[in-house]
Amino acid sequence: MREITYSEALREAIYQSMKSDDKVIMIGEEIGQGYAGVFGVSKGLYDEFGPKRIIDTPIAENTIMGAAIGTSLLGFKPIVEIMFSDFISVCFDGVLNQAAKVRFMTGGQYNLNLVVRLPGGEGSGTGPQHSQSLESLFMTIPGLLIANPSNAYDAKGLLATAIDAGDPVLFFEHKKLYKTKADVPQEPYKIEFGKAKTVREGSDITIVALSYMVSVALAAAAELKDKYGIDAEVIDPRTLVPLDIDKIATSVKKTSRLAVLEETYMRGGIGSEIGSIICQKYMDALDCPINKIASKNVPIPMPPSLCNEVIPDEDRVVQEIRGMF
Amino acid sequence: MREITYSEALREAIYQSMKSDDKVIMIGEEIGQGYAGVFGVSKGLYDEFGPKRIIDTPIAENTIMGAAIGTSLLGFKPIVEIMFSDFISVCFDGVLNQAAKVRFMTGGQYNLNLVVRLPGGEGSGTGPQHSQSLESLFMTIPGLLIANPSNAYDAKGLLATAIDAGDPVLFFEHKKLYKTKADVPQEPYKIEFGKAKTVREGSDITIVALSYMVSVALAAAAELKDKYGIDAEVIDPRTLVPLDIDKIATSVKKTSRLAVLEETYMRGGIGSEIGSIICQKYMDALDCPINKIASKNVPIPMPPSLCNEVIPDEDRVVQEIRGMF
């Protein structure tokens, strides 16, 4: 099989969807003629599909979200690119009060196919307004689905699913993943939402990790095994909403320990959500308290000297998990 | 002591702060000449302080937030009223990316005194875009403080504290509370943030409840005691950020059981946050799984027939808590 990058995988999903369904369009800033996507995801698509399907906008996020909602109401399947996920705040009303509520508010008469692609996470020091992981902020809003691919294979399959999911999907990508490679089939495929993946089997502890943190978890797991004989199972939920709590629970029943690793801020984070559900429903399975490993409650700084303290890295994960034994 | 309403208590806090500190101003829609606040909080203040301190705006939430940030940067202490908390989405960028980050981003050179008053919660059927409880959405953003007064006494004291807290405060009020009364001292007083209050002592279970849900918890507690002999302790955190986890933990150590009751949506809610911390740090104290009692993951509907199913009420609380014994 071919190895391609996360960016290429995303592009392939878009390309194939656009080829097979003429209702699929893209809307965003710098996605067509200018940069072809700041992270290069839409490279070549403008040349292939032209300005009617790869729709460049001015710097006007409310327009982007409105264009997406409006076209979707009329049957299109827009894929929005918000250049940095941090900018979603500018058109937040469109997400919270319009997109998320269309199905409910119209009594099911209308529903939206609408993907909002959100490049997030700390990349290389872009600082507090360009580096956030905002998944947790959206997880609490009914009516939104949330996907967080951690690798190129999932990126392609989840995006294909997102495009006609029938409800708005916030599709969180990660800056540090765009250039990572994985085996990705050429032919189109879909990955069902709500199906977690066990990316490493282990017997001593379950680490749930999302997005870029999956690779951090794997690195930590290797070190834990090598140096300390701790055999971690790593689970990637792949979609935060819906969440495959059953798979996590099954693993926890086996390992009796749970850590949740994420780049979102600690307070109100994903670890809180997953941790609380496990505690609520499967407390008896736990041998020790769950451990939430997340970014500290600080705006994401620019210099590595601070980022490394704020955002969890392999060392912190190893240390935290050793502390659970 | 006098009994006054929650609205009156809020007004008194504003009035007294404005009298003693000429840097305190109010900014919002319909707060001065028109409605004097849709919930009447600013009644009479325009006559007292005039248009320079009670500043009416057009329907332009970004202007409101910008005016607040701008004046605060120059030393004012603005109190913003967002007519319904749901509308904060319109100026969400001002909250997430500007206000919350000023202190950090300027290296502490600037910081904001800024209160955003947010009337929230289901009132009388105002429906999905006017009835949300959005606390959980903000709890995850570093740099914001969150207050949730459940009664007139706390309303006055917390607001007085919020006005010069030195960091932006999201001040969540609740529609169903405005007309509720409590004993409130005439003289100015402050309630420290991060100090929970035990509103009912009990030995069998700890119920943490916020805002309007405190009264629901108390009603349920009375019923639980009367009918089922279950003696619930009810704790009102009063501020969600900072959160007085110690007081909650102390109570849980005594009762060995925890339920968190809130009107925010279940997924990613306050129960997840509090529940996960207790499970993480005090799991041994728990005799049974924590219980999260929250609004279902549905946009808040209009008719009571649906609201009553979506939002927790006394019956649901009683039933849920009985299930824990």
Add this chain to the structure above:
Amino acid sequence: MNFNQDLFLTFFEKMYLIRRFEQKVYEFAERGLVFGSTHLEVGEEATAVGTLLNINKEDYLIATHRGHGQELLKGTDVKNMMAEMIGKDAGVCGGRVGSMHVADASVNNLGAQGIIGASFPISVGVGLALNLLGDKEKILISFFGDGASNQGNFYESLNMAELWKVPVFFVCVNNQYGMGTAYCSTCNIEIHKKASLFNIKSDYEDGNDVEKVYHKSKELIDYVRTKRLPALLELKTYRTIGHSAFDKHPYRTKEEIEDWKKKDPIKRIEATLTSNGVPLDTIDDIKKKVEAQIQDAADFAIKSEYPAYTDALEQ
């Protein structure tokens, strides 16, 4: 101008229908049957009727939070409208959302937003979709209030409407107030002039004269439909009642209100009808017909059940 009796009788019937609908909703509100708030358009009926009589069923509508008339004129059944008002199962949105948010896919009513200003970017998006579909016939009619025109989204969307050349007819129901705030205290520029800045064809008209509204909007709608370009019409009018059902509107003087009551669009059309020799009986018959319709709708709504909760709502 020739007196077109049928047209004027239609004007009358439709405006009277809206008026009676609103009054019934008010009555329901007084009886505690309307949950939340409801925004009635008593006094503004000519704006919905004059514009929407030129709109086809296949055209799209985005109405406002004060949109009952707009929604009725687009073709929603009075019964289902009424049931929605009081949150009943048979309501056009299943009774879930009530007065402020009526959507009706069967007549291409895309739904009204309770967030002031939110409809502008969505309207641009709908127009964009029509362009992408290569549609040469359908247009979107998108209503908004004077107060809404101060939101940044208004201007941003006007620029986009022009840039993308979308077939959207923006109609400003300028009732001169946003809640308790007079438009003139919030902005010094007339609303139709804001559109001119963006080189969008725009005009204004007496919003209490249904005939004028009808003809002016016909002209602009033809322009939007054939040229596939946006246009904006500002209609000056007045709500002679409060902002929401129980608003006692102290922010306006008695004189101002009385003054505008004299310009009531329904009274005006009734006068035109009688002065053109239409017999009172004809007018009365229409009134009775409308009355029966409203009564039927009210009975239907009352009899209908409140919606039941199902887990399927959870998302």
Add this chain to the structure above:
Amino acid sequence: MNFNQDLFLTFFEKMYLIRRFEQKVYEFAERGLVFGSTHLEVGEEATAVGTLLNINKEDYLIATHRGHGQELLKGTDVKNMMAEMIGKDAGVCGGRVGSMHVADASVNNLGAQGIIGASFPISVGVGLALNLLGDKEKILISFFGDGASNQGNFYESLNMAELWKVPVFFVCVNNQYGMGTAYCSTCNIEIHKKASLFNIKSDYEDGNDVEKVYHKSKELIDYVRTKRLPALLELKTYRTIGHSAFDKHPYRTKEEIEDWKKKDPIKRIEATLTSNGVPLDTIDDIKKKVEAQIQDAADFAIKSEYPAYTDALEQ
């Protein structure tokens, strides 16, 4: 016009300072010392210099994401600026945020936003604060780009600036592109005309002619300062480099870039100086002085430590 040698030498020195600063930052970026992205203003130096030489230390500044020149001219120490660029402790913001967000309370620089359009409402707020303080002297100078003027917040804030009569001088650095997108493909209205709609005094000027910028902005700043009213100046210019340090800007033609390089504001002022008889030595001395300043700042920045994490940052 009289040739004011001191003034022109100042123009030159300040523009040269910005140019060399930017080039040093670029060099640091190439060496991997600049984290994240940095937006340089090579080619646009006349806009910052021409305007800010008319601004007092007590006046307030809101700069843009492409704001090094604006920030330097407001008075921030070159050393602390440079240290911030590479995220060092001695940076003006403690090295936490870098190039895009420089704030300096000691010179009333309120900080630059990385969210395009976010600065407009804040600027209105700052102006409001000056009004509330009864200040009759200080003003705010608020910079923005052509691209930013498409955000709804721009228009909303212009309306508010006029309505509230705030002493804010808006300066549009119209370098004709927002990243890879030409302004003319996003809007058909000139930016200063957008301000005219709101009855805000506005004007435009050749942004590569520092003398013209200086005089035009002096006039408008006097207006803002004395009348306590907003004004807007659009300065047409060009960044002869990429949007951010490593952007190879393929979206523009070589010819266009070369064309604008010929209009380079620094070359222009150098030519003016020499044609007015200023000896080359004088110019060289300035260059050397600036050079030394930049080198000192660079050394200082390099030597400074990276900030250490403390729990006090957690909120």
